[in-house]
Amino acid sequence: MTVTDSPTMSQRYGAPQQRMSPAAKKWSVISALALALAAAVWFTLGNSFGELxxxxxxxxxxxxxxxxxxxxxxxxxxxxxxxxxxxxxxxxxxxxxxxxxxxxxxxxxxxxxxxxxxxxxxxxxxxxxxxxxxxxxxx
The missing domain is CATH 2.60.40 (Immunoglobulin-like)
Known part of the structure; x- marks a missing residue:
């Protein structure tokens, strides 16, 4: 039994965190880019109409x-x-x-x-x- 697997360490610091899968990372990046693009379009169109x-x-x-x-x-x-x-x-x-x-x-x-x-x-x-x-x- 290693030091990191001991019950005392997991009780004290919690269970080790799981890493994101490559597919989850890819979809997170795609979602962030889509949101950034949508925000850019919103601000561009929102500022060009109704403005004097x-x-x-x-x-x-x-x-x-x-x-x-x-x-x-x-x-x-x-x-x-x-x-x-x-x-x-x-x-x-x-x-x-x-x-x-x-x-x-x-x-x-x-x-x-x-x-x-x-x-x-x-x-x-x-x-x-x-x-x-x-x-x-x-x-």
Whole structure:
């Protein structure tokens, strides 16, 4: 009788653990990979639908009372969004503001979700920059 097989050792430390069979190891790895793939697909698709993003593309100060803001909005095809545009002077004071509504549009692929716009903004004084301050979805 060896030291590891004695009743005292098994009572004290419990029975020796059984090792996984090669088939069980293989199915554990396959299951873990399948779960990781499913999670990646879930996060990728979940983040691309129902999301509204916007970014400034450019601006043009046309006169003391007019400017235009170029911007990109990415949204679902059937969604309607509104965006707040601001024209600011050199001290970052807002000299012009406008809310624009962006309605549903046609498209077939994920790349078609993005649209480029140029909107005119009336100003009280000459501005030096134009930005998209915020966008939100309408119910």
């Amino acid at each position: 993003t916007f970014k400034d593309v450019g601006y043009n100060i046309e006169s003391d009372t007019r400017a235009s803001v170029d911007y990109q909005v990415t949204k679902d095809f059937d969604a309607t969004a509104q965006c707040m545009l601001h024209v600011m002077d050199s001290s970052y004071a807002i000299v012009g503001a406008r809310i624009v509504t962006i309605g549903p549009h046609e498209g077939a692929s994920n790349a078609d979700r993005s649209q480029h716009f140029r909107s005119e903004v009336r100003t009280e004084h000459r501005g030096v920059t134009g930005v998209v301050d915020d966008c939100w979805l309408l119910d």
